[in-house]
Amino acid sequence: MTEPLLTARNIVKRYGRVTAIDHADFDLYPGEILAVIGDNGAGKSSLIKAVSGAVQPDEGEIRLNGKPVSFDSPLAARKAGIETVYQTLALSPALSISDNMFMGREIRRPGIMGKWFGMLDKPAMDKFARDKLSELGLMTIQNISQPVETLSGGQRQGVAVARAAAFGSRVIILDEPTAALGVKESRRVLDLILDVKSRGIPIVLISHNMPHVFEVADRIHIHRLGKRLCVINPKEHTMSDAVAYMTGAKLPDGVAA
Amino acid sequence: MSDAPDPVVERNSSETVASFEHHSRGLLDRVQHFLHRFPTMVPVIVLVLSLIAFGLISPNFFSAFNLSLIMQQVAVVGTLAAAQSLVILTAGIDLSVGAVMVMISVVMGRLSLDLGIPVPIAIVLGMGCGLLTGALNGMLVTRLKLPPFITTLGTWNIFLALNYYLSGRETIRSQTLDAEAPLLKFFGERFNLGGAVLTYGVVLMLIVFIVLWYALNKTAWGRRVYAVGDDPEAAALAGIQTKRVLLSVYMAAGFICALAAWSSIGRVGSVSPTSFFEANLESITAVVIGGISLFGGRGSIMGPLIGALIVGVFNSGLRLAGVDVLWQLFATGWLIIVAVAVDQWIRKISS
Numbered sequence: 001m002t003e004p005l006l007t008a009r010n011i012v013k014r015y016g017r018v019t020a021i022d023h024a025d026f027d028l029y030p031g032e033i034l035a036v037i038g039d040n041g042a043g044k045s046s047l048i049k050a051v052s053g054a055v056q057p058d059e060g061e062i063r064l065n066g067k068p069v070s071f072d073s074p075l076a077a078r079k080a081g082i083e084t085v086y087q088t089l090a091l092s093p094a095l096s097i098s099d100n101m102f103m104g105r106e107i108r109r110p111g112i113m114g115k116w117f118g119m120l121d122k123p124a125m126d127k128f129a130r131d132k133l134s135e136l137g138l139m140t141i142q143n144i145s146q147p148v149e150t151l152s153g154g155q156r157q158g159v160a161v162a163r164a165a166a167f168g169s170r171v172i173i174l175d176e177p178t179a180a181l182g183v184k185e186s187r188r189v190l191d192l193i194l195d196v197k198s199r200g201i202p203i204v205l206i207s208h209n210m211p212h213v214f215e216v217a218d219r220i221h222i223h224r225l226g227k228r229l230c231v232i233n234p235k236e237h238t239m240s241d242a243v244a245y246m247t248g249a250k251l252p253d254g255v256a257a
Numbered sequence: 258m259s260d261a262p263d264p265v266v267e268r269n270s271s272e273t274v275a276s277f278e279h280h281s282r283g284l285l286d287r288v289q290h291f292l293h294r295f296p297t298m299v300p301v302i303v304l305v306l307s308l309i310a311f312g313l314i315s316p317n318f319f320s321a322f323n324l325s326l327i328m329q330q331v332a333v334v335g336t337l338a339a340a341q342s343l344v345i346l347t348a349g350i351d352l353s354v355g356a357v358m359v360m361i362s363v364v365m366g367r368l369s370l371d372l373g374i375p376v377p378i379a380i381v382l383g384m385g386c387g388l389l390t391g392a393l394n395g396m397l398v399t400r401l402k403l404p405p406f407i408t409t410l411g412t413w414n415i416f417l418a419l420n421y422y423l424s425g426r427e428t429i430r431s432q433t434l435d436a437e438a439p440l441l442k443f444f445g446e447r448f449n450l451g452g453a454v455l456t457y458g459v460v461l462m463l464i465v466f467i468v469l470w471y472a473l474n475k476t477a478w479g480r481r482v483y484a485v486g487d488d489p490e491a492a493a494l495a496g497i498q499t500k501r502v503l504l505s506v507y508m509a510a511g512f513i514c515a516l517a518a519w520s521s522i523g524r525v526g527s528v529s530p531t532s533f534f535e536a537n538l539e540s541i542t543a544v545v546i547g548g549i550s551l552f553g554g555r556g557s558i559m560g561p562l563i564g565a566l567i568v569g570v571f572n573s574g575l576r577l578a579g580v581d582v583l584w585q586l587f588a589t590g591w592l593i594i595v596a597v598a599v600d601q602w603i604r605k606i607s608s
Contacts (some may be wrong), residue, residue, distance in 0.1 A: 090494035092484040094554045099480050103494030106477035118476040163291045
């Protein structure tokens with residue numbers, strides 16, 4: 001079997017007396033879509049924050065490509081090739097699509113204007129943004145300099161995913177990407193996820209939507225009470241099984257009570 | 258649960274809804290979208306209309322001399338409004354700009370006259386002082402996480418007190434400056450430009466706005482300032498070091514206040530610790546009328562320049578028309594309210 005790309009072992013995170021992550025493990029294999037599900041408060045967001053650098057675990061070890069890593073900020077995780085699409089999307093509504101895609105990693109003009117006067121290379125940035133959006137079939141957006149707030153919810157999600165796909169060289173984490181979307185827009189985002197996967201980039205998908213999870217995931221990580229309860233294959237289990245494991249109504253095979 | 262409903266039904270329903278909405282909106286909606294894209298158009302229209310109106314009322318209004326006089330009158334507050342704009346773009350507010358400016362004019366005056374420091378060096382020290390005051394505001398806002406309004410309300414009083422202490426509440430007279438430190442009055446010097454009489458202070462103001470326009474629109478720093486003002490959490494998650502951006506904004510604002518201080522000495526002709534007492538509020542007025550949103554992240558830097566000019570045009574026009582000064586305030590007040598109301602309306606687009 002191939003080696004996991006991103007692993008976490010015995011992760012612990014406490015907030016005062018609350019233990020959000022209680023010796024949790026996590027494995028992501030190359031090229032797969034791993035869904036992370038769990039009841040509200042099970043600690044799945046905290047776990048994901050730990051691997052994406054938004055939260056620093058108190059104990060435990062995270063390895064990327066077999067090497068131990070510790071991310072002190074989302075920026076550090078991004079530099080290592082882990083991109084996260086947050087539920088809030090982290091887009092600046094008043095700025096353009098292209099500005100948003102390059103936020104924090106703008107391209108400067110070559111030569112004196114870029115070096116001494118910090119001038120942005122807008123044509124290059126616009127072209128890159130347009131290319132990335134068309135690659136993902138999102139070019140129903142006509143104008144790349146359109147402010148993000150004039151886009152629909154699905155299009156915004158698309159821009160955020162495109163941004164992650166454009167820069168996420170190793171792992172893309174999606175936090176509830178379809179939660180705020182209608183049926184049609186969810187469809188597009190799921191297609192987008194499959195499209196990103198087909199480029200060989202593994203995806204971590206956090207979602208409450210069982211049909212979506214069962215449709216796209218290769219494996220499902222079920223989180224319960226701050227730790228990984230089990231990992232199931234969606235082809236061998238039903239949605240009601242997953243929900244039963246999640247809520248504790250039923251125990252998966254091979255897990256002791 | 259069905260995730261893929263009949264595509265035909267789906268398409269039909271959504272299209273009829275969309276076309277229905279399109280009909281019901283129309284012109285007003287298009288105006289809203291237009292202003293959303295070009296928020297500076299509101300002050301531009303107001304400026305043009307007020308120019309026409311006052312031109313019709315008083316024949317002298319449109320003389321090159323009068324128009325350039327308006328420019329001279331707004332030069333200092335306009336420069337200060339540039340500093341204020343930067344802070345307001347980050348959803349903050351800087352109540353200390355006026356006090357910083359007056360204090361630094363005193364610092365530059367006292368350093369060159371009392372301590373005998375060469376004037377150019379005194380000016381450089383004054384500029385450094387501007388950076389320091391900005392750094393203090395910025396540190397309080399970013400490190401102690403105090404609201405900018407309260408922070409700068411505090412520092413306003415502090416700088417005002419320091420201003421009285423350093424000046425001994427005494428004015429440095431024009432003749433003294435002419436004799437010992439004429440360079441401090443540089444921005445008050447006039448030159449002729451085709452019948453218009455401009456001061457270097459006007460030129461300074463225009464340069465400040467052009468440089469800021471470039472920095473805000475053409476550099477990564479500028480995009481980050483907008484992003485931090487728009488949604489600081491989103492900006493942080495997108496990898497922006499929001500505290501560093503905020504600090505740089507307050508320091509830049511402090512520096513511009515120092516430039517305004519130098520300019521103000523030329524405008525007043527002396528170094529007076531009691532001058533420009535209303536400059537704080539006047540700078541905010543110019544920014545708001547100029548269409549920069551008090552909620553941050555929206556508006557063009559050229560707006561406040563136009564905002565300052567609108568106030569200047571109203572003052573000059575009403576005075577030429579022989580109207581009591583109180584109506585200038587009255588008109589400015591309504592302009593502020595209308596400007597904020599328009600901003601709220603434009604913002605509705607995003608929801």
